[in-house]
Amino acid sequence: MNKLKFSQKMGFSPLKSVQVEGMDSDLRTALWNALNLHFNRLQTNRHYARDDYAGVLSYHLWVNVLKQPQDRMPGSAGEFLERYRALYF
Numbered sequence: 001m002n003k004l005k006f007s008q009k010m011g012f013s014p015l016k017s018v019q020v021e022g023m024d025s026d027l028r029t030a031l032w033n034a035l036n037l038h039f040n041r042l043q044t045n046r047h048y049a050r051d052d053y054a055g056v057l058s059y060h061l062w063v064n065v066l067k068q069p070q071d072r073m074p075g076s077a078g079e080f081l082e083r084y085r086a087l088y089f
Contacts (some may be wrong), residue, residue: 032085058073062084
């Protein structure tokens with residue numbers, strides 16, 4: 001499904017280019033909202049196991065995306081979101 005605006009389809013306004021070096025505010029916010037949607041489906045104070053979906057996702061985001069020490073990773077979904085948001089924005 002094509003989600004271009006009418007003005008973009010007609011060539012009246014430019015398309016956004018692929019963002020390689022960084023993220024603009026729109027992309028950063030959209031990615032945050034997608035992540036937040038998944039975690040809000042969990043109970044925010046729930047402690048997760050390292051082998052469940054939330055635990056695996058959190059671990060990879062914490063270690064591989066944010067490059068934070070594994071032993072400093074928060075133990076609950078709510079605390080993880082708070083700390084991730086502070087580092088992300």
